[in-house]
Amino acid sequence: MKLVTFSTPTPHGDIQRVGALHGDNVIDLNYGLVALLEDQGETERAQAVADVYIPSDMQQFLMGGQLSMSKAKDALHYVQARYDGTQAISTSKDQCMVFALSEVALLAPVTQPTSIRDTISFETHAKNFEKRTGKPIPELWYQQPLYYKGNTHTVQGNNAVIPWPRYTEKLDYELEFGIYIGKTGTNIPVEKAKEYIAAYTIFNDISARDVLQQEVTMLLGPAKGKDMDGGNIMGPCMVTPDELDPSNLSMVAKINGEVWSQGNTSDMYWSFEQIIAHVSQSETLHPGDFIGSGTIAFGCGDELERWIQPGDVIELEVEGIGVLRTIVGERN
Known part of the structure; x- marks a missing residue:
């Protein structure tokens, strides 16, 4: 469904x-x-x-x-x-x-998820970050899935307008997809993890890129680089696992109808099953929790050195799910 x-x-x-x-x-x-x-x-x-x-x-x-x-x-x-x-x-x-x-x-399939976790699961995206910062990917990245937690009150759905935060000059999209957890579980083994996936959706993880780049130098955050009203955009629907094989789906980002980013879910280094197993260690997952895949390779303007502008229309498409459409708001 x-x-x-x-x-x-x-x-x-x-x-x-x-x-x-x-x-x-x-x-x-x-x-x-x-x-x-x-x-x-x-x-x-x-x-x-x-x-x-x-x-x-x-x-x-x-x-x-x-x-x-x-x-x-x-x-x-x-x-x-x-x-x-x-x-x-x-x-x-x-x-x-x-x-x-x-x-x-x-609206967003789950209008206010019980939690939001977003990972960095595409290796090329991580390597591109390495090129931009001059810092090597930490060895820990290859040892376990890494993630941050987002603000559940900032979720929007299809055709939403992104309010442009007054503190950034470089607003950015991120082409991702993600899962909703469907049942309660703790210490979930990898081989059982798929049973906890209720559905898949598209995720546009809006970022204040110039602010984010400063915050990560402090080995904390992200903070205001990610936390902004309307910055977590999900939809347009959620597809149940019986109708979707997430292992090989094309992903495309279009800005005003022009393709900027494209890739495939098969490039994920960490699977959602592995992520669920890691996150649930001594921590209970609940129905309605959301976990993002992280950005695909070249799946954001920062990697392309191209920047969205007020009035732009962002369309993120994931095969088998649909198209998530977002409009960039005016600068405050």
Whole structure:
């Protein structure tokens, strides 16, 4: 499934829902399950049951584990079988189950992850950093996955505008993808780690490059080089592992339609399974935790010596997931 968190306008304001992509449409999985239950004769408690399995918050949905995923698939297949692409379909209470993508806003799949960890898992990207700084890659990089933690309150979704921080002259994109954790676990062995991956998404890790380069000289951070409102951009959807092989996916970054960066997920030195095993040592992972892959080789403006400008449109594409579109805001 390609799962999404979307918002849609109502007379009482915008509401947030969990859905699945179906062509140029979004299927509301909660209302889809309501309709399925009603069709099976569960008329009085259909909404209450659906709310348990498919709540309106993706992180709460992930906490439901495989049971919630199974009910979501049932709802998706039920609606797909009955929607002919022309006439609207709804529950017995006239709750709309299918929306055109043009009618909704796609938020980050998990609007506020329980945690954000971003790794440096592409060796060429690390080596390019070595060339720019004159410092060799630490031997530790080859011994274990390295990562930093981000601010979970700064997440945005598809078509978001990046507010340009007032303290930087060199704002930068980073072409990445990442995973959401789907169940609780500690000291997870590598051979079991895949069971903890709920889904994959695209990640645009916005950086204040000039500030970041200064911060890393202190052997701390990143701090303001990464921590900014709207700086963690994820989406447009999250794809479940049964529909995606992450080992060989093309990745492309376009700025105003021009290809700036391209690479492949096969270049990851550290796999997500290895990363999960390392991160979970004596530390519990939770449903809704996000882990980024780090930037692919030449996957940011800093490596290319090209810089995004206000008004630019950034499109990050990962095969099998989609395109994550972002607009660069004006300088403050």
